[in-house]
Amino acid sequence: xxxxxxxxxxxxxxxxxxxxxxxxxxxxxxxxxxxxxxxxxxxxxxxxxxxxxxxxxxxxxxxxxxxxxxxxxxxxxxxxxxxxxxxxxxxxxxxxxxxxxxxxxxxxxxxxxxxxxxxxxxxxxxxxxxxxxxxxxxxxxxxxxxxxxxxxxxxxxxxxxxxxxxxxxxxxxxxxxxxxx
Numbered sequence: 001x002x003x004x005x006x007x008x009x010x011x012x013x014x015x016x017x018x019x020x021x022x023x024x025x026x027x028x029x030x031x032x033x034x035x036x037x038x039x040x041x042x043x044x045x046x047x048x049x050x051x052x053x054x055x056x057x058x059x060x061x062x063x064x065x066x067x068x069x070x071x072x073x074x075x076x077x078x079x080x081x082x083x084x085x086x087x088x089x090x091x092x093x094x095x096x097x098x099x100x101x102x103x104x105x106x107x108x109x110x111x112x113x114x115x116x117x118x119x120x121x122x123x124x125x126x127x128x129x130x131x132x133x134x135x136x137x138x139x140x141x142x143x144x145x146x147x148x149x150x151x152x153x154x155x156x157x158x159x160x161x162x163x164x165x166x167x168x169x170x171x172x173x174x175x176x177x178x179x180x181x
Contacts, residue, residue, distance in 0.1 A: 005037060005050065005155045006057045012129055012151040012159055013061035019147050020127040020163035024066025027087055029125035029139045030058060031072040032106035036132025037155035043074060050155070051105030054131070055113055070123050071110035072136055073103040081120040081139060082110040091120040106131075126164050132157035143167050 013028075022028065032054055034047040055071070062069045068087035073080040077096055080103070096119045098107040111117045127147075128136045131154050137144060141164035149161050166180055 001155060002049070002053055006053050008151050008154045008159075009054050009057045009131075010061055012149050012154065012161070013058050015149050015151065016127060016129055016147065016161050016163075017061070017065055017067065019149075019161075022065065022067050022127055022163075025068070026126040027068045027070050027083070027123060028062055029070045029072055029081070029123065029128040029136050030106070031128070031130045031132075031134030031136040032104065033074075033132030033134050033157060034100075034105040036157035039156035042132055042134070046100035046105045048100050048105045048108065051100065051107075051109040052113075054106055054154070055109040058129075059110075059113070069110070070120075070125055070139070071104075071107045072134060072139060073098050073107040073119075074134070076101075077103045077107075077119075078121075079135075079138065080107075081123045082107045082114070082117055083120065083123065084114050085116040085118045087123075088118050088120055091123055094119050094121050128162050130160040130162075133160075137162075140164055 033042040034050040035045040070083040130136045144162045147161040
């Protein structure tokens with residue numbers, strides 16, 4: 001099962017990058033219930049090994065493209081964000097260290113493995129992957145567009161993805177930059 005989740009996570013990340021047209025310096029938020037990946041209900045069976053495997057794969061894929069990874073903590077830490085300090089401009093840093101049962105195994109792995117980790121009260125990401133119905137929408141920029149990925153599950157967890165775009169303003173006479181769609 002562990003090889004399969006790594007392969008599926010890699011495929012989902014690569015497809016997200018292609019479909020969302022992310023560029024270096026942008027941010028991807030990942031919410032991940034390792035309990036759901038393992039086939040349990042969210043928050044009931046946090047799995048550090050699954051969290052570490054998924055972090056390693058996703059971090060590798062996003063780093064190759066200069067895209068920052070941000071990990072959403074669970075509700076016990078008010079859905080705080082774990083990321084690298086370099087991605088935290090204009091965000092409020094908070095003081096917490098996630099653990100598998102308080103923050104989640106994926107967020108805990110992120111904190112342990114980032115070179116200069118910080119916890120944030122929130123972030124506005126350019127795209128996201130939700131693994132196991134963790135509700136990442138609160139951390140996406142204003143206009144989120146659902147993305148249908150060919151990877152619909154990682155392990156037993158449902159996968160949902162989104163990208164964002166700038167809001168359209170100006171009405172009927174406005175012209176828009178089609179490359180931003």
